[in-house]
Amino acid sequence: MRGDPEGLTGAEPRTLAPFGRRTLRIAERRVVGAYVVLVAEDPGGPRPRAGQFYMLAAAQRWGGGAEERPFLPRAFSVLRARFDPPTRPLPTLEFMLEAVGPGTERLGELDAGDGLHVTGPLGIGFVEPKDGRRALLCGGGVGTAPLAIWQDELLARGEPAPALLGFRDAEHAPGATLLHNARVATDDGSHGHHGLVTDLLVEEVDTGAPAVVYACGPPPMLEAVRALCAEREVPCQLALESGMACGFGACFGCVVALRAGGYLRLCVDGPVLDGALLAEVPAH
Amino acid sequence: MTGLDFCGLRLAHPIVNGSGTFDAIAALRAFGDALLERFPFAAFVSKTITLAPRDGNPPPRLYETPAGLVNSIGLPNKGLRGYLEDDLPQLARLPVALVTNVMGSTAAELCALVEALDERDEVDAIELNVSCPNVSTGLDIGADPHELAGVMAEVRPRTAKPLIVKLTPNTADVAAVAQAAQDAGADAVSLINTLRAYAPHPHRAGTAWLGGGTGGLSGPAVRAVALAQVRAVAARVSIPVVGMGGVQSGLHAAHMLEAGATLVAVGTESFRDPAAGTRISRELDDLFAKSGDNSG
Numbered sequence: 001m002r003g004d005p006e007g008l009t010g011a012e013p014r015t016l017a018p019f020g021r022r023t024l025r026i027a028e029r030r031v032v033g034a035y036v037v038l039v040a041e042d043p044g045g046p047r048p049r050a051g052q053f054y055m056l057a058a059a060q061r062w063g064g065g066a067e068e069r070p071f072l073p074r075a076f077s078v079l080r081a082r083f084d085p086p087t088r089p090l091p092t093l094e095f096m097l098e099a100v101g102p103g104t105e106r107l108g109e110l111d112a113g114d115g116l117h118v119t120g121p122l123g124i125g126f127v128e129p130k131d132g133r134r135a136l137l138c139g140g141g142v143g144t145a146p147l148a149i150w151q152d153e154l155l156a157r158g159e160p161a162p163a164l165l166g167f168r169d170a171e172h173a174p175g176a177t178l179l180h181n182a183r184v185a186t187d188d189g190s191h192g193h194h195g196l197v198t199d200l201l202v203e204e205v206d207t208g209a210p211a212v213v214y215a216c217g218p219p220p221m222l223e224a225v226r227a228l229c230a231e232r233e234v235p236c237q238l239a240l241e242s243g244m245a246c247g248f249g250a251c252f253g254c255v256v257a258l259r260a261g262g263y264l265r266l267c268v269d270g271p272v273l274d275g276a277l278l279a280e281v282p283a284h
Numbered sequence: 285m286t287g288l289d290f291c292g293l294r295l296a297h298p299i300v301n302g303s304g305t306f307d308a309i310a311a312l313r314a315f316g317d318a319l320l321e322r323f324p325f326a327a328f329v330s331k332t333i334t335l336a337p338r339d340g341n342p343p344p345r346l347y348e349t350p351a352g353l354v355n356s357i358g359l360p361n362k363g364l365r366g367y368l369e370d371d372l373p374q375l376a377r378l379p380v381a382l383v384t385n386v387m388g389s390t391a392a393e394l395c396a397l398v399e400a401l402d403e404r405d406e407v408d409a410i411e412l413n414v415s416c417p418n419v420s421t422g423l424d425i426g427a428d429p430h431e432l433a434g435v436m437a438e439v440r441p442r443t444a445k446p447l448i449v450k451l452t453p454n455t456a457d458v459a460a461v462a463q464a465a466q467d468a469g470a471d472a473v474s475l476i477n478t479l480r481a482y483a484p485h486p487h488r489a490g491t492a493w494l495g496g497g498t499g500g501l502s503g504p505a506v507r508a509v510a511l512a513q514v515r516a517v518a519a520r521v522s523i524p525v526v527g528m529g530g531v532q533s534g535l536h537a538a539h540m541l542e543a544g545a546t547l548v549a550v551g552t553e554s555f556r557d558p559a560a561g562t563r564i565s566r567e568l569d570d571l572f573a574k575s576g577d578n579s580g
Contacts, residue, residue, distance in 0.1 A: 019318040020559030057556070068350035071503060073556055119558060122314055243346045245353055246555035249310020252331075252357045253346035262339050263360065268310045284344060 013049040013125040017248075023059050026114045027092060033174030035098050035142065036108045037079065040116050041090040047083045048093070050150035051125030051239055051272040054078060055247040056095065058106050059115025065102035074103040075244045077146035077216065077271070078121065079178065093118075096145040096178065122247045123271050126150050126214055126237055128157075133212040133235070135161035137179070138201050138225055140217025141172065146239045146272075148178050150214060155180070161214075164204065166197025166221060198224045205234055212236065213275075223281040236275035242266045243284075256282055290524055290547055291446035291471045293381045293408055295326040299537065299565040302528045302551035303385040303411060303450065304331040304357070305502075309374050311558060320379055324561030327381040329549070330371070332413045334386070335393050337363035342495035347483035352505030352530075353552055354481045356496030359387065364400055376406045383448065387413035390420050391438040402443035409446035412439065415454070415477045426477075427455040429464035436468030448526065451475040451517070453506075458513050459520040466521045474526035474549065475517060476510045478502045503552040504530040511543050518544020532560070534567020 028039040048054075055073035062070055080094040099105040110116060126146070129135050135154055137147040144165055154161045163182040167173045170190035176182040183200050184192030193200060198221065205211055205228070215225040216239035229236035242254035247267045255263035256270070259279040264270065287296050301324075308328055311319050340360030347354040362370060367384075375382055384407045388394035394412065401407045414426030414435070423431045432449070440447060449465040451458055453476040462473045478500025485491040492498070510529020518525045527545030530552070531537050537548040548568075553560040 014313075016316040016318070017314055019315040019322055020562070021557035063351065069348055071348055071351055071556075072353060117557075243344060243348075245346055245355075245552075246558070248314040248558055249307045250305060250558070251346065251355065251555055252304075252307075252340060252360055253343075253355060255340065255343050255345065255360075257342070263343075265310070268313055282343065 013051070013127055014123070015046050015049050015052065015121050017120050017122055018045060021117050021119045024093070024116045024118055026110050026112055026116055027088065029111045032096075032178060034172045035096055035175050037178070038095045038097065038107065038110060038116070040093050040095070040118070041088070042093050042118070043090045045091065045093070046121065047091070048078050048081050048121030049125035050153050051146045052078060052121035052123050053247070053271060054093065054095070054118045054120030054122065055244070056107060057117040058110055059117050062106060062117075065106055067102065070103035070106060072245050073117065073119070073247070074107065075241070075247055075267070077239060078149055079145040080149050080152065096142055096175070098142045119247060123267055124269065126239075126272050129159065129212045131210075133210045134208065135159060136201065136204055136211045136213050137161050137163040138197060138213055138215040138217070139163065140166040140197055140221040141168065141175070143217030143221070143239070143241070144175050144178060146216050147214060151179050162204070164197050164200040166217065167191070196224070197221065198228060201225065202228060205229070205232060210234075215239070219281050219283050226275040226278060226281055229275055237272050238275050238278070238281065239272045240266050240270055240281065288546070290327070291409060291448075293327065293446065295381065295547070297326045297565045297568070298541065298547045299325060299561050299568070300327045300383075300526065300547050300549050301325045301329050301554060301561065302549040303329045303413065305551035306554050307331065308378055309371060312374070315558070320377060322559065322562060323379050324554070324559050324565075325380060325550075326565070327383055327408070328375065328378050329383040329411060330375065330385050331361060332359045332385045332387045333361050333364060333367045333397065334359060335364050335388060335396055337361065337366060344493060344495055347493050347499065349501065349503075349505060352501050352503030353555070354483045354494065354499040354501050355478070356494040356499035358496055364397055368400065368404065372404060372406050381408040382406055383409045383411050385411040385413050385450065387416050389416055391435045394435060394439045395442050398439050398442045402445055407445065409448060410443060411448040411450050411474060413450050413477075415450070415452040424452065424454070426450075426452040426461060429460045432461055433464045433468050436465060436470065440469040446471040448472040448474050450477055452477050453509065453513055454480045459516040462517040462521050466523050470523060472524040472526060472546075473517060473521065474528065476506065476513050476529045479506055479509065502530070504532055506530050507536065511539060514540060514543040514545055531564065534564050534569075534571050537564050537568045538571050
């Protein structure tokens with residue numbers, strides 16, 4: 001298939017996943033505004049790269065929800081990975097979710113002690129800034145998640161990156177507390193800037209030093225980020241989302257159309273893509 | 285279980301993958317060589333290869349149903365040349381036999397595919413995907429016994445390798461088509477392919493959700509249908525049958541074997557757990573051990 005970036009393996013920011021699904025124990029469930037953060041102990045797993053994702057399913061009662069779903073696992077970017085003691089006795093992975101359907105509803109019910117099936121880490125994560133550019137993080141809603149672990153990594157390298165985050169309303173805005181140094185926009189103006197997060201991004205991009213934008217969020221937001229970056233010739237890396245059955249290249253379900261023609265599978269060639277590869281971010 | 289013979293190939297156990305449900309090359313990128321050390325299938329069946337490259341259908345391509353999945357992928361592949369040059373050398377690293385699945389929209393296309401694969405030592409067997417309209421006659425090749433017999437008469441002489449016909453369930457009498465495949469020299473048949481299915485758009489009334497319009501249903505939702513079709517086919521033909529459709533456990537695999545299958549393919553369950561094949565094969569072993577039947 002056209003567009004397969006062959007030969008990237010080795011250079012790409014990817015931690016290989018252990019082969020097969022494993023069952024983790026939920027150590028903690030935190031409510032952050034309208035979101036749930038699940039903390040799962042992953043004693044045997046490797047440390048993921050920022051932007052990589054896991055396929056998640058509840059170990060019990062996966063199925064039997066609305067319309068007798070869910071059936072397939074769901075893809076989630078990792079919010080944080082804590083592999084350095086003594087944060088906790090065991091390494092942990094954190095995931096941020098919002099109940100929007102039968103899969104996220106069931107996952108959101110999980111609590112300390114429950115089992116979580118995971119396969120991962122999967123996909124390719126963010127690539128570090130080049131050419132002395134500063135990193136700008138731009139997220140929307142639950143798309144805040146991969147930016148948190150990336151902000152941690154950048155900070156550890158001495159590159160503090162400001163975060164611009166958009167939320168629907170004040171109920172969702174607490175999601176911003178998952179990152180440091182965040183400026184918030186809400187659709188209804190109930191918290192922070194009244195308007196779109198891309199308003200804040202334009203301001204930052206147009207006034208500061210040359211930047212590279214790292215973005216994740218709903219498709220209309222990502223498309224706006226892609227377009228404004230393309231217009232200004234600012235590089236951007238977009239963490240895309242798609243319905244996904246497997247997460248490891250088997251089902252060919254999660255494709256996105258490329259500017260050059262053909263498709264890429266987000267699960268093996270993404271989910272983080274250089275915005276320049278796309279003519280537009282697909283609506284679903 | 286000490287292994288079994290399938291069309292002259294020696295397999296370690298009866299669990300294989302369904303075509304198009306496991307991409308070993310992509311899985312190597314995700315899991316590395318751990319995949320080779322713990323390869324979940326006794327033989328690997330490639331996704332469908334066509335003569336010319338195909339991009340596949342526009343997204344969305346997936347729709348979750350109660351206990352199942354409707355897909356409309358559209359057979360994306362690099363085409364025969366890309367497969368021979370790029371994929372085969374990588375697939376040769378797999379520790380198991382390789383079955384290459386092909387589809388053509390004319391007998392001539394299928395002949396070209398089969399002839400090219402016949403020359404490659406890496407390919408142990410060829411599976412024909414006949415769930416496709418014959419553009420010369422307008423009929424689904426695999427839906428009609430006479431249509432299939434006509435195509436097989438041309439394709440069969442092109443290879444001495446085992447030829448498996450992947451039957452479509454979207455036909456009035458699958459056993460009659462299986463019989464035609466056997467009479468035309470097929471070494472085995474495999475079934476079921478996905479059931480034709482439609483997914484309504486969740487927000488736009490009267491509109492299809494899938495970019496390809498219609499799709500195919502797989503997963504546990506089709507298991508009972510698959511068992512009935514495998515039983516009907518196995519009762520009719522004497523060549524080996526590869527049974528598949530919604531298999532999620534060793535018990536489900538045992539039911540396929542009881543229905544008359546020689547091999548059992550795992551498909552959609554691998555999406556939920558890439559190592560599902562290993563678990564199912566182990567569970568099947570445990571069932572045999574319990575029943576004291578180690579004949580396999």
